[in-house]
Amino acid sequence: MTLAEAVRSWNYSPLEADNIESARDVVNNEEPDVVLLDIDLPDGSGLDLLEEIKETAPETVVIMITGNISVPNTIAALRGGAHDFIGKPVRLEELRVTLRNAIEIKRLRREVTQVRHERKSAFSFDQIIGESGSIKRAKDLAEKVALSDVNAILLQGETGTGKDLFARAIHFASVRSDAPYLAINCAALPANLIESELFGYEKGAFTDAKQRKEGLFEQAQGGTIFLDEIGEMELGLQAKLLRVLEENTFRRVGGLKDITFDARIIAASNKNLKDESEAGNFRLDLFYRLSVIQIDIPPLREREDDCLLLADHFIERNNPKRRGEKLKGLSAKTSEIFRRHQWKGNVRELRNVIERASILEDSDQVSTAHLPADLLKDLGGGAETPSHFPVRLPAGGIALDDVEEMLVTQAYESTNHNLTRAARLLRISRDQLRYKLKKYGSYRPDGALEGESRSDAA
Numbered sequence: 001m002t003l004a005e006a007v008r009s010w011n012y013s014p015l016e017a018d019n020i021e022s023a024r025d026v027v028n029n030e031e032p033d034v035v036l037l038d039i040d041l042p043d044g045s046g047l048d049l050l051e052e053i054k055e056t057a058p059e060t061v062v063i064m065i066t067g068n069i070s071v072p073n074t075i076a077a078l079r080g081g082a083h084d085f086i087g088k089p090v091r092l093e094e095l096r097v098t099l100r101n102a103i104e105i106k107r108l109r110r111e112v113t114q115v116r117h118e119r120k121s122a123f124s125f126d127q128i129i130g131e132s133g134s135i136k137r138a139k140d141l142a143e144k145v146a147l148s149d150v151n152a153i154l155l156q157g158e159t160g161t162g163k164d165l166f167a168r169a170i171h172f173a174s175v176r177s178d179a180p181y182l183a184i185n186c187a188a189l190p191a192n193l194i195e196s197e198l199f200g201y202e203k204g205a206f207t208d209a210k211q212r213k214e215g216l217f218e219q220a221q222g223g224t225i226f227l228d229e230i231g232e233m234e235l236g237l238q239a240k241l242l243r244v245l246e247e248n249t250f251r252r253v254g255g256l257k258d259i260t261f262d263a264r265i266i267a268a269s270n271k272n273l274k275d276e277s278e279a280g281n282f283r284l285d286l287f288y289r290l291s292v293i294q295i296d297i298p299p300l301r302e303r304e305d306d307c308l309l310l311a312d313h314f315i316e317r318n319n320p321k322r323r324g325e326k327l328k329g330l331s332a333k334t335s336e337i338f339r340r341h342q343w344k345g346n347v348r349e350l351r352n353v354i355e356r357a358s359i360l361e362d363s364d365q366v367s368t369a370h371l372p373a374d375l376l377k378d379l380g381g382g383a384e385t386p387s388h389f390p391v392r393l394p395a396g397g398i399a400l401d402d403v404e405e406m407l408v409t410q411a412y413e414s415t416n417h418n419l420t421r422a423a424r425l426l427r428i429s430r431d432q433l434r435y436k437l438k439k440y441g442s443y444r445p446d447g448a449l450e451g452e453s454r455s456d457a458a
Helices: 003-009 020-030 046-056 071-080 092-122 133-146 163-172 191-199 235-247 273-278 284-290 306-321 332-340 346-360 373-377 400-414 419-426 430-439
Strands: 034-038 061-066 084-087 152-156 181-185 224-228 264-269 294-296
Touching: 003 092, 020 034, 020 046, 034 046, 034 092, 046 061, 046 071, 061 092, 084 092, 133 163, 133 294, 152 163, 152 284, 163 181, 163 224, 163 264, 181 191, 191 235, 235 264, 235 284, 273 284, 306 332, 306 346, 332 373, 400 419, 400 430, 419 430
Parallel strands: 034 061, 061 084, 152 264, 152 294, 181 224, 224 264
Antiparallel strands: none
């Protein structure tokens, strides 16, 4: 029985080639899962073809066959990427087991590739929803940084703005995407545990150190470490982190040997670390080292109508969980409430509101019936018109334009010339507000980008 006949009897589909040239054509055109490659071919060495296969089809599993298994040939083949060796004469049972293992390895490699692709898609920048200028600028900066070789990035933004989503998107858009992404919340662990979690420890370093343990810095080699709530890290550990960033080395707790470090650190905080540094709560030198690249993620209340886009996104994501008909969107009243709400919990708060509605809502729209009380409170209940109006008409009357000018100017001044927030206070669009301000001669861009205060443009 020939090898081809044996392989076919095991329910595989063999392809045959009798020299390097024909084998090269088979590999390039048919993309086989496994290649049985003889070292001694009529027109050259199979080791040379092995090198070509691993360059053009690195996922292909190659099994070398030879009648002379020498140490130099074995070393060369393994270094070239061969999976295994089989000697001549070929024992069919050995070949069958080797082939079965090779097919399994190919299947696992395919699954790993698929999982990596799915993770990249799930955490891409496309998953950061928003059309406002502020979020677009943050995304553009993050995408540029992801492709750079900078090893420290600082994300600042309020709780719930999506700092973790930005961190993952940066990792999976970078050349480090196939390496590990590891995250730790600096506020969730006691100070004495964070150091051992980050740096690992040697056996006997402390009472419960029964054996050596690798920390995140070793496990994440070549990848990314996300340090969430870094502002909660104690000052002594901040000094050690600064040393890692400056020298690219660290030591395990209780260790004497420096270990080379190669990973990107993305730090995040819901505090202003510059202010924390000036108050003595955060090391100023570490702040400057991290903030070479600083990405400020805007709160949802400053992102115009992004709340409606996000609502649609979360509705679509929650629809598969519903037992009844699918939600199609927000009712007109709910949309208005969403636009006016301050969203102190930012995107996380909005996501929770939609998830609640997806569970409780019986109709095909998110109505006000199942909104949390704090959303309705902003509008005095959300459904009723107030029985009194805060502006009283003087006995002698007043020009309507004068009332409008006073209200428009007051809203503009009280928000430090921020068009978005002022328009929200007046419940009109930014374009309408800009028109009215120009009409009354109150519009003052002061050199900022149109539609933003000076603080927005910074």
